Amino acid sequence: MATGRDDDGARSGPDREAVLAMASTEEHLHTTNFAELSEQEAAEVRRLAARILLATPSRLSRRTRKSPHSGARLDIRATVRAARRSGYDSPRMLYARRREQRRKLVLLCDVSASMESYSRVFLALLQGAVTNAGAEAFVFSTRLTRLTRQLAHRDPDLALAQAAATATEWASGTRIAESFRHFLDEYGRRGLARGAVVVVFSDGWAQEDPGQVGAQMARLRRLAHRVVWVNPRKAAPGYRPLAGGIAAALPYCDAFVSGHSYAALAQLAAAIRGAGQPAAGGHETRLGMIGRQAEDKGAAHAD
Structure with a gap:
């Protein structure tokens, strides 16, 4: 059977019927109570x-990461380590933010x-x-x-x-x-x-x-x-x-x-x-x- 388009330009014929059938099947799988599914349907839903x-929501970790922004918490240890490596007072303050994790x-x-x-x-x-x-x-x-x-x-x-x-x-x-x-x-x-x-x-x-x-x-x-x-x-x-x-x-x-x-x-x-x-x-x-x-x-x- 040939396919064509209806007066509104929509596809008609077997192709359209197949698309509607697929949409109907998907909707059925999505909304049907698990207890009412057939074995084949249950296998598809399990997949x-x-x-x-x-x-899960995120939370602040105890671990920190470097931050270039002065609005973050001052990282005293990193600042002191930087000063020791240079042999002088640290030329700048180093900051850190707590990491987020799930x-x-x-x-x-x-x-x-x-x-x-x-x-x-x-x-x-x-x-x-x-x-x-x-x-x-x-x-x-x-x-x-x-x-x-x-x-x-x-x-x-x-x-x-x-x-x-x-x-x-x-x-x-x-x-x-x-x-x-x-x-x-x-x-x-x-x-x-x-x-x-x-x-x-x-x-x-x-x-x-x-x-x-x-x-x-x-x-x-x-x-x-x-x-x-x-x-x-x-x-x-x-x-x-x-x-x-x-x-x-x-x-x-x-x-x-x-x-x-x-x-x-x-x-x-x-x-x-x-x-x-x-x-x-x-x-x-x-x-x-x-x-x-x-x-x-x-x-x-x-x-």
């Missing part, structure tokens, strides 16, 4: 998710049975974050497993295969408090979470006392710069965060997003940057806000 760049990114992904429809896509996102942004990646169900080394391979298929072989407790129960306690005791207090942006992927369905979840989240909040919680159940109509784990965790979160579709991952990226993110406070009770203020009182956030 797209692995390419998303998750950028904050660390730590990702904790729930791979329990209730998250199975979403964790495969989230794991691809973790793999991309490890290789492209130097993130630290962990998965948890009944126990915590560090997967940073396994996900560091540039080949996503190999990285995901090694991750699956390492984390053996896929699609089991969920112990959020115990997993967070393990993370904080083994990694967080040694500096991994200090001043970092920590992202938790979980629906909050835990087999524990919610008070334990809240206690561990309070510890995490005192160390981290920002805590972002990603719950794909949030996208359901009429959703309210009443499950014990998520209700206990939200008072200590800076942002609460769904991340249930490829398009929704843009909200996650914005929340990690700290730009225009949906605040967790929208689901936070007055009691929770008071509790968080009490936990944070006297505990300064580290850089």
